[in-house]
Amino acid sequence: MRLSVQEQPFDAGAELNAFTAGVSGAGAVVSFTGIVRDLSGTLRAMEIEHYPGMTQSAISAIMDEAMTRWSLSDALVIHRYGALKPGAQIMMVATASAHRLAAFEAAEFLMDYLKSRAPFWKKEIGLDGAEWVAAKDEDEAALTRW
Amino acid sequence: MRLSVQEQPFDAGAELNAFTAGVSGAGAVVSFTGIVRDLSGTLRAMEIEHYPGMTQSAISAIMDEAMTRWSLSDALVIHRYGALKPGAQIMMVATASAHRLAAFEAAEFLMDYLKSRAPFWKKEIGLDGAEWVAAKDEDEAALTRW
Amino acid sequence: MVDVLYFAWVRERIGLPRETLATNAATVTDLIAELSAREERYALAFSDLKSLRVALDQKLSSFDAPLSGVREVAFFPPMTGG
Amino acid sequence: MVDVLYFAWVRERIGLPRETLATNAATVTDLIAELSAREERYALAFSDLKSLRVALDQKLSSFDAPLSGVREVAFFPPMTGG
Numbered sequence: 001m002r003l004s005v006q007e008q009p010f011d012a013g014a015e016l017n018a019f020t021a022g023v024s025g026a027g028a029v030v031s032f033t034g035i036v037r038d039l040s041g042t043l044r045a046m047e048i049e050h051y052p053g054m055t056q057s058a059i060s061a062i063m064d065e066a067m068t069r070w071s072l073s074d075a076l077v078i079h080r081y082g083a084l085k086p087g088a089q090i091m092m093v094a095t096a097s098a099h100r101l102a103a104f105e106a107a108e109f110l111m112d113y114l115k116s117r118a119p120f121w122k123k124e125i126g127l128d129g130a131e132w133v134a135a136k137d138e139d140e141a142a143l144t145r146w
Numbered sequence: 147m148r149l150s151v152q153e154q155p156f157d158a159g160a161e162l163n164a165f166t167a168g169v170s171g172a173g174a175v176v177s178f179t180g181i182v183r184d185l186s187g188t189l190r191a192m193e194i195e196h197y198p199g200m201t202q203s204a205i206s207a208i209m210d211e212a213m214t215r216w217s218l219s220d221a222l223v224i225h226r227y228g229a230l231k232p233g234a235q236i237m238m239v240a241t242a243s244a245h246r247l248a249a250f251e252a253a254e255f256l257m258d259y260l261k262s263r264a265p266f267w268k269k270e271i272g273l274d275g276a277e278w279v280a281a282k283d284e285d286e287a288a289l290t291r292w
Numbered sequence: 293m294v295d296v297l298y299f300a301w302v303r304e305r306i307g308l309p310r311e312t313l314a315t316n317a318a319t320v321t322d323l324i325a326e327l328s329a330r331e332e333r334y335a336l337a338f339s340d341l342k343s344l345r346v347a348l349d350q351k352l353s354s355f356d357a358p359l360s361g362v363r364e365v366a367f368f369p370p371m372t373g374g
Numbered sequence: 375m376v377d378v379l380y381f382a383w384v385r386e387r388i389g390l391p392r393e394t395l396a397t398n399a400a401t402v403t404d405l406i407a408e409l410s411a412r413e414e415r416y417a418l419a420f421s422d423l424k425s426l427r428v429a430l431d432q433k434l435s436s437f438d439a440p441l442s443g444v445r446e447v448a449f450f451p452p453m454t455g456g
């Protein structure tokens with residue numbers, strides 16, 4: 001199990017390969033990569049603030065729960081903070097399991113919890129000003145699935 | 147949209163990076179990698195037979211349906227055939243979408259259809275003999291979800 | 293004339309991957325009856341239709357589908373891809 | 375003494391990321407009342423509790439939770455990670 005909260009970019013492909021090489025006995029590896037979108041064409045940067053003391057412990061707790069609940073072979077979370085350009089990769093999750101359903105479900109579970117329970121806040125810096133991204137009701141609702 | 151049915155190995159990380167670099171406007175990329183498992187510790191190879199004429203058209207049709215149904219930005223399927231060693235990567239799927247739920251669902255849909263509707267057959271070559279892998283009822287049942 | 297293809301254990305039981313046949317079979321079921329009557333190895337391969345699938349011109353089909361105009365028939369067990 | 379941390383727009387409205395306070399507040403709600411009475415910028419930041427979350431010693435908590443023994447209180451809007 002590996003968790004990295006970092007400012008610098010990561011190489012999702014290299015991370016996926018290292019993760020896959022490190023699991024033995026898994027038949028299924030699922031990865032998710034989140035990317036900064038520029039919906040309006042006016043985004044200069046996405047600034048991600050976090051709560052350093054809490055980030056590690058909150059995400060570790062979520063990962064521990066996923067490992068146990070889906071009997072995962074392994075799990076990986078990388079999440080960046082700081083100023084990210086449109087098209088930049090914000091974060092990634094990877095899960096490894098004996099079976100595909102467990103790997104998919106655990107990855108979705110991790111994503112749903114990272115969205116609403118890990119202490120990150122996004123601010124969109126546009127050409128016309130800056131705005132905090134509001135939490136979506138649907139993200140909060142997604143948690144009821146688990 | 148890219149589909150490759152091939153005998154030679156592929157580099158899942160490099161494929162994921164190339165796929166992600168090729169999509170614009172997507173906020174979410176999901177990948178799945180399937181790996182040869184050796185449950186009993188006696189597997190020498192997994193031999194994958196396919197129906198060359200039908201494989202391309204069957205998988206293309208499944209990918210077209212996924213692209214439309216989830217408004218994907220892009221989709222990728224790589225599937226190997228021939229003799230694979232334990233730990234070898236059999237296949238991968240990647241999906242890109244504006245939102246994470248669509249990317250996850252489309253990847254699961256593609257996997258469920260590849261399992262039961264793409265013309266591949268697996269044979270386990272063990273130390274004590276060879277056996278065709280039987281289709282699982284649960285894989286057929288998984289299709290009812292879509 | 294129709295090309296008949298066999299995959300996986302169907303191929304192994306029948307002992308060949310493909311053959312070209314002259315047949316007047318109207319449906320897949322008729323073709324199976326014709327082949328099964330021919331030799332024991334066919335009868336064995338076709339003994340349990342529930343464990344068989346058929347594709348006509350590379351599209352999954354049903355056993356009661358007509359063969360008229362079909363150029364390629366393939367028999368195989370349920371797929372195990374992914 | 376308790377460390378109080380502010381994040382995202384809560385930090386911006388209050389105008390500082392953290393401060394150390396002497397307080398006798400029994401609960402988070404009491405602490406919010408105390409701060410809001412102090413200055414307008416606090417009252418503004420805490421005006422809509424539904425849009426606020428609180429963590430006590432780095433664990434998500436509720437507004438009626440007791441502060442006894444707590445060393446770090448953090449206020450922030452709903453998280454938007456992932």
